[in-house]
Amino acid sequence: MTSFQRWAFCLTVPAALLTLCLYVLPILQVLALSFTEPTLGFGNYVALFHNAAIGRVVRTTVIVSAVTTVLTIVMSYAVAFALVHMPPAPRRVALFMVMVPFWISVLVRAFAWITILRRNGVLNSALVGSGAVSEPLELVYNQFGVIVGMVHYMMPFAIMLLYANLSEIDLRIIQAARSLGARPVTIFFRVWLPLSVPGLAIAGLFIVIFSLGFLVTPAILGAGRVLMVAEYISVQISSTLRWGVATALSTMLLLVVGILVALAMRSPALRAAFEGGRK
Amino acid sequence: MSFLDVRNLRKTYGSAVALDGVDLSIEAGEFVTLLGPSGSGKTTLLMSVAGFAKPDEGAIRLDGVDITRVDPEDRNFGLVFQGYALFPHLNVADNIAFPLRVRKWDKARIAARVEEVLNLVGLDKLASRKPRELSGGQQQRVAIGRALAFGPKILLLDEPLSALDRTLRDIMQRELKRLHRQTGVTFVYVTHDQEEAYAMSDRIAVFHNGGIVQVGTPRDIYRAPASRFVAGFLGGNNIVSARAIDGGIELFGTRAPMPEGYDASRHGRSALTVWMRPEDIAIGEPRPGAIAFPAVVADVSFVGSSERVTVSTPDGQELLVLASLATARDVAAGGKVTCSVLPSSIGFMADE
Numbered sequence: 338m339t340s341f342q343r344w345a346f347c348l349t350v351p352a353a354l355l356t357l358c359l360y361v362l363p364i365l366q367v368l369a370l371s372f373t374e375p376t377l378g379f380g381n382y383v384a385l386f387h388n389a390a391i392g393r394v395v396r397t398t399v400i401v402s403a404v405t406t407v408l409t410i411v412m413s414y415a416v417a418f419a420l421v422h423m424p425p426a427p428r429r430v431a432l433f434m435v436m437v438p439f440w441i442s443v444l445v446r447a448f449a450w451i452t453i454l455r456r457n458g459v460l461n462s463a464l465v466g467s468g469a470v471s472e473p474l475e476l477v478y479n480q481f482g483v484i485v486g487m488v489h490y491m492m493p494f495a496i497m498l499l500y501a502n503l504s505e506i507d508l509r510i511i512q513a514a515r516s517l518g519a520r521p522v523t524i525f526f527r528v529w530l531p532l533s534v535p536g537l538a539i540a541g542l543f544i545v546i547f548s549l550g551f552l553v554t555p556a557i558l559g560a561g562r563v564l565m566v567a568e569y570i571s572v573q574i575s576s577t578l579r580w581g582v583a584t585a586l587s588t589m590l591l592l593v594v595g596i597l598v599a600l601a602m603r604s605p606a607l608r609a610a611f612e613g614g615r616k
Numbered sequence: 617m618s619f620l621d622v623r624n625l626r627k628t629y630g631s632a633v634a635l636d637g638v639d640l641s642i643e644a645g646e647f648v649t650l651l652g653p654s655g656s657g658k659t660t661l662l663m664s665v666a667g668f669a670k671p672d673e674g675a676i677r678l679d680g681v682d683i684t685r686v687d688p689e690d691r692n693f694g695l696v697f698q699g700y701a702l703f704p705h706l707n708v709a710d711n712i713a714f715p716l717r718v719r720k721w722d723k724a725r726i727a728a729r730v731e732e733v734l735n736l737v738g739l740d741k742l743a744s745r746k747p748r749e750l751s752g753g754q755q756q757r758v759a760i761g762r763a764l765a766f767g768p769k770i771l772l773l774d775e776p777l778s779a780l781d782r783t784l785r786d787i788m789q790r791e792l793k794r795l796h797r798q799t800g801v802t803f804v805y806v807t808h809d810q811e812e813a814y815a816m817s818d819r820i821a822v823f824h825n826g827g828i829v830q831v832g833t834p835r836d837i838y839r840a841p842a843s844r845f846v847a848g849f850l851g852g853n854n855i856v857s858a859r860a861i862d863g864g865i866e867l868f869g870t871r872a873p874m875p876e877g878y879d880a881s882r883h884g885r886s887a888l889t890v891w892m893r894p895e896d897i898a899i900g901e902p903r904p905g906a907i908a909f910p911a912v913v914a915d916v917s918f919v920g921s922s923e924r925v926t927v928s929t930p931d932g933q934e935l936l937v938l939a940s941l942a943t944a945r946d947v948a949a950g951g952k953v954t955c956s957v958l959p960s961s962i963g964f965m966a967d968e
Contacts, residue, residue: 516695517715
């Protein structure tokens with residue numbers, strides 16, 4: 338290490354100390370509660386697997402997360418694919434529109450969806466008014482509403498991740514495929530899609546991890562009827578004060594996310610993407 | 617009617633004219649090089665033939681059939697890109713099999729053809745490697761093999777050797793010539809490198825400002841550049857001023873009978889521009905019939921097989937002379953020498 342490199346390294350020390358003291362240690366302390374509260378031992382973890390309510394919460398979380406991830410990836414891929422093929426001027430406008438939701442609070446967006454989706458909301462009024470349905474549809478305070486809100490929240494992230502991946506694909510490779518006689522559908526399935534795998538994997542992993550611990554949107558659009566892990570933990574901590582169960586569930590969530598990341602990092606393409614464009 | 621016929625092709629990008637009414641005929645089995653500086657239109661012509669650039673006007677005919685509006689995927693031309701454009705997710709064999717799978721050949725036929733192509737381009741031991749595990753020269757061979765695999769009538773190559781170092785370029789030039797002979801496919805090759813063009817082509821088309829300024833065999837173009845631009849672009853040519861006086865020529869202050877090939881209506885009546893190759897100028901005792909003139913040596917530099925001598929002529933022009941090592945032994949900067957050039961080595965430029 339040169340003296341300059343040493344000096345540059347020292348610049349990271351304050352941030353490292355802050356992270357360690359104010360983030361890592363308190364988390365470990367909280368997680369330790371799962372073994373000590375209310376009595377010492379693995380009681381909380383055993384309870385996790387025998388409690389029917391927790392089983393329902395986990396099932397809901399997995400279903401909502403899986404559906405959200407699949408829908409988000411499919412729709413975001415379509416948008417990113419279109420972005421890559423746009424001329425520069427419309428692309429700037431389109432990218433701007435993708436970014437707009439980033440500037441609006443997640444709370445505001447959740448309440449906006451309620452306005453649109455509730456029984457006498459914008460969508461139902463239009464549907465009933467036009468005679469398309471006779472009774473208003475149940476569009477919110479259920480899994481459907483939660484998924485709509487979560488997909489809306491996730492899509493900008495997924496679009497940006499996929500767009501970054503797709504715009505790195507050398508367009509001469511696509512031209513080469515055409516010159517070799519491949520038609521658009523063949524080119525999509527044999528060239529675009531295989532070359533998108535790293536981007537799809539990163540975006541998918543990101544959304545799964547985000548969905549599993551999502552609190553605000555499910556809480557508002559589910560209104561307590563679609564209980565997911567994060568909201569359940571929050572209720573245990575702030576209302577029922579069962580800290581042992583809450584911290585045990587948090588530990589499990591952290592473990593699951595850690596395992597998912599570890600599995601994903603076994604893929605060379607993903608590892609390369611996380612390490613950046615190191616040649 | 618020739619095999620590939622380009623007629624009055626025009627293409628503009630906004631206000632920039634990329635192709636300005638280009639005509640070119642190519643015979644089946646020919647190796648034709650499109651040579652020119654960047655931005656001269658050579659790549660636009662190649663991409664028009666490939667189908668990726670849509671010309672504004674004009675026509676491209678193959679065997680008499682108009683293909684100007686045919687999509688690239690329907691043309692059945694092989695195309696080798698600058699930077700190769702291999703499929704990074706497929707290994708060498710699958711890259712070569714791609715055009716065959718697209719054409720729905722049966723498995724046994726694909727396997728046999730891939731084997732054949734791998735042998736043709738000398739990659740039979742690397743069939744299962746991914747492109748990123750190959751050197752530049754090997755990637756180039758994959759790109760050429762892939763473009764030839766489905767038996768195209770024409771192979772289009774866009775500066776395929778520009779990323780390789782000099783030694784590898786020489787090897788690949790010989791390889792391309794061998795492939796051309798062995799396959800009998802018509803090659804259309806784009807480059808800005810005159811040596812590459814000389815080494816491989818049957819004919820060269822020289823591009824300048826969106827048009828073809830000269831078409832001919834490498835020897836014709838080297839010996840008789842049609843314009844000041846061609847003579848200058850091909851490099852190393854001396855382009856100097858002379859004067860026509862009383863039916864003779866005044867060159868570097870020396871009067872001599874007018875060399876053959878002079879046409880007052882095309883080359884000018886008084887002020888003339890002439891060219892001469894550096895290797896055609898002699899230093900020392902003039903040969904019989906040569907035009908001799910005194911000169912002062914400005915610089916001598918060693919280039920391996922010969923010495924590059926720069927001399928100043930009595931009328932103040934600079935002249936590049938390639939002299940053999942033996943001739944140049946006594947030549948040093950500042951020294952006085954006698955130079956001479958045979959009248960047959962002097963070429964006239966059209967009055968521009």
